[in-house]
Amino acid sequence: MAQLWELPVVFVIENNQYAMGTSVQRSTKSPSLWERGAAYGIKGEEVDGMDVLAVKEAGERAVAHCREGKGPYILEIKTYRYRGHSMSDPAKYRSREEVQKMREERDPIEQIRQVLLSGQHATEDDLKAIDKEIKEIVNESAEFSKESPEPALEELWTDIYADEAPQEA
Secondary structure: OOOOOOOOOEEEEEEOOEOOOOEHHHHOOOOOHHHHHHHHOOEEEEEEOOOHHHHHHHHHHHHHHHHOOOOOEEEEEEOOOOOOOOOOOOOOOOOHHHHHHHHHHHOHHHHHHHHHHHOOOOOHHHHHHHHHHHHHHHHHHHHHHHHOOOOOHHHHHOOOOOOOOOOOO
16 A cells, blocks of 8 residues: 555564574575565665664665655665563574674674774763763653553554444443
C-alpha cells in the first residue's frame, strides 16, 4: 500500500542476524531481507549497521528518496546481537568467541569513539562527559516512567485506525 500510494516512508529492518535461536543464514534461502520489497516495487538497500557513518549516509539517501516523491524505501540495517533474544535465551547457538570477536572488532560505539578521538573531534574527557549526561537522561527517564500513573483504559484505543469501532466483550 505504501508503494501504491507513494508514501514517503522509510522502513527500517534491524537485522541482527538471528531469530530467537537460529541464524538467518540457516533459516532462509534469501537472507537479504530488503530485497523482498522489490516484489512491490519498493527500492532499498542493505547497510552495515555496525558502521555509524555508513548508517548515517544510507539514512540520508533513504530520506532524499522519499522527499523527492519516489515513494517508500527499505533500509536493512545489518547489525549483531551480543546477547540472547530474551532473558530466557542462553544463546547457546553461537560461541562466546564469536560474540567476543564482534565486540572487539566491530562494536559501533567503540569504532565511532576511535574516529572522534583520532580525528580530534573530541577528547576522552568530552566523551566521558557525554556518557555521564546520557546515563543521567536514561536514569531520569526510567524514574519518570516508574513514577507515572498507568494510562487510562480508554487510551488503549487512541491513535488507532480501524474501519470499525472495537466491540465490547
